[in-house]
Amino acid sequence: MMDIDFTRRNKKPRPLSESERAKLEEFIDAIHYSARYSDDEFEYRHVQLPKQMLKVIPKEYFDGSRGTLKLLWEDEWRALGITQSLGWEHYEVHEPEPHILLFKRPIDYQAAAH
Template sequence: MDIDLTRRNKKARPLSDAERGKLDEFIDAIQYSGRYSDKDFEYRHVQLPKAMLKAIPKEYFDGSRGTLKLLWEEEWRALGITQSLGWEHYEVHEPEPHILLFKRPLNYTPPQH
């Protein structure tokens, strides 16, 4: 299950301070699922408050689908999503576009610097 890179911005699009300020009120309402897994990956989903979608810049959306694009780590962290290293946004639950699906390899270990 590879990430469809055509569904992302070509490069991470940083938020301006003003854009980030509009999102601050929603951060405490972001909900995180427990982790679940298959033989290769662990998964979790992140539920954004529905009203938050209106405050996210339009460049983060896929106009043809009406959902968020697949976000780079820099982008989802800028929205206020906090989780440990290694998670990758791989899908949006289209019937409920405020739910973002994440995965990372089982037994992920961050790179050592």
């Protein structure tokens, strides 16, 4: 497993309303994706949201005690407009720069066949 602190997530994904999604639309093209980097187990990348975007993300996505986003479920980060292939997990937030979300997935990730 990936050692994700599930206490830092919402208990279940919190969907966005249409009006919330509409407020986020203008920022989606400005989301920046880093190159991937890896260690022996995982590949990583960070996703940088435009700082102004944090002002329109619903408060339920934030961890008030840290002043950062919670660890987002895949449904939540995809709802914000982050697009990446399957298998990525949001595992950490860079606290000095709360608009940077850190993602990882197993190096040999293969989408499970359904």
